Amino acid sequence: MKLLPLILKNVFRKKARAILTIGSIILPLLVICLMGTFLRLLDRPDPAETRGMFRIVTRHKVGLASPLPMSYAEKIQQLDGAFAVTKFNWFGGKYIDNSARNFFARFAVEPETLVQVFDDATITQGSATDWFNDRAGSLVGEDLMKKFGWRIGDQIVLIGDIYPVTIQLTIRAVYQLPDGDSDALFFNREYLEEALPSFQGKVGTIWTKCRDGAAATRLSDEIDQMFENSPYPTKTETEKAFQMGFVSMLGNVKLLITSLGTIVVFVILLIAANTMALSARERIREIALLRTLGFSRVTILMLTLGESLMLALFGGILGLGLFVVGFRPLKASLINTPLSGFATAMTLFPEVLLLGLAITIFVGLFSGLVPAIQASMRPITEGLRHIG
């Protein structure tokens, strides 16, 4: 495009203005990338769709705080289509203190069946056998290891609250889930049963790996029907539905963030449009001169739109680049704030970068639209007559 050098020159005609506008695009774009990351985290991919992991979760119908009897797990295991069954109990407790930074999920589980149900996880450090053989051992997620700088063999002390005991665990193995968060700690329920006899026989949630999708749907209903009239009625749902349940408890967070994001985009648009309006007004006479030289209306339109697009792209690419480069430091700094939980799960999603690019192009085109049309449509004589 022969016009490109001209467009570039025009963009940086007033260096300060260009830099300021680019700066005012970069910052809100970072905010948009952050919000986009958060929204993307809320929308977890369905392990059934992405990895063929058909897992269902059974809990007491009334709520998570009510336990189920252990015998239910055995009964579920005998159903046709139930490939493997494991038991979870939320331990809770306190690690060092109750700050947001030190909060993570801690479960008492049955190690051997856990790895059967979650066979899509890989052990990245240590070994599962080590964990099976150490009753006071624990399986820790890769994200947690990185966050706290733990190593295999480290001791973790948890001060219980729901279960009033203090337990000491040794890290024996580290796991990584493909596209889930690897940020939980698991230990052997037998350890808790010995420490607290009243804990025996109770289960918080039962996770079942089903043979296939059809079995998952059928079993969800079958299990609930089986226990419907017992003293502990159940509610069974897919893994994804279970997790989305927690998200829906947050309320209209998605709506809030999306609305905020839209307004932020609008603000960027306004600032960029302001710049374009300013520079267009200064060049009215100049553009009229270009028209007398023979440049067509369309060319003028292209010039102006090209300018706004280029300006936006400079801001967009620098902003996205800054986001990519500054991702790790940003994540590290957020871990010590109330947004710690979000920070731990933060990942660099390509979709978010694509969204940023799309928004940049959108802003580039629309901020320059009105000035471009005005400039191209203005009669030559009016332009020449204009007093800057």
Added chain:
Amino acid sequence: MAIPLKYNIRNLFVRKITTGLTVLGIGLVVAVFLSVMSLSEGLARVFKASGSTRNVLVLRQNSQSEVQSGISRNQVPLILTLPGIEKDIDGNPLASSELVVMLNLKKIDGGASNVTLRGISEKSPLLRPQFKLIEGRMFSPGLSEVIVSRSISERFKNCRLGDTIHFGVYKWKVVGIFDAGGTAPDSEIWTDVEGAMNSFKRPSYSSVLVRTTDKASRDQFIAALAGDPRLALEGKVERVYYDEQTSTAAPIKFFGIFIGVIMAIGAGFGAMNTMYAAVSTRTKEIAMLRVLGFSRLAILTSFIVEALCLALLGGLLGCLLGILTVELALSGVTGTTNFTTFSEVVFAFRLTPKILLTGIILSLFIGLFGGILPATQAAFTKIILALRQIE
């Protein structure tokens, strides 16, 4: 001598489009900031107003909340012998043993959430002065009846007067609606404690709420409880217990300030652009003012004031937009999860004058930030060069 304010204000209105765009940009940034802050404030308000400074909540040691706590039946008489508890007219201690259970209920507009069911004792309403029964009647113990807060009845299915809530194999009839003036019980369903313990097969209570006579006896009670070796319990001032749950609002407040600051800098750059443009078109004019005798300081101040006026307009617009948004779109109650109790907390967006003031101050900062460099450039224009300038 200072340059008259009229000069600056007139100038703002000469270039309407640019002024308009900048004001709108700043206005939106302020409006967004105000909205997030009013969310945080509304949430925090529930916790700050809840609980009395004269009530002490007795929990098991190391429990963060009632959900994690357990107090056995035989511990209750021991608690009631401790000093400091106020007595009612019959001479009985003013205390209520309570059970807290989380129920997973379906919301009217989709999804589900945990709602706190509180099993209360006879004296419980006396300990919570903001509680008021507004419709129906109080439940009768042992008859599977509940009363529901107005906010919960509006947000969740099957919770209105006369409806039946199903949990587990039991059905509970809603016989009354209550209001707790924006405090914690507004997120709860109440029933009698014995019935609840029976249905959910809980052998022990979650907590005991005790009314003490005054501050001195309150502290006496807490000390006596801590010092008793037979009971592994601790007492928290009820108001403090709820205050500590504002950790739910903390991420939102942090998020709001974080975004507010970044967006303010962005908007500041936009304002700077506008001011630079203003300065560059008026170079000859500024030179004229200097020739007339206005000092550099006068020019500097004048342009800073212009920037501040611009930003203030944006701030006022932002406040207006914020008020409209909160009053129209975000009025009424909404709910989210209380991270400490892991159940629903109902709240309303609250835009206080203090938050509005913060919004205005934010806009003034944007103006100052955006105006200072261009104003400096204007003040240090070389008169001769400026007068010679053709454009």
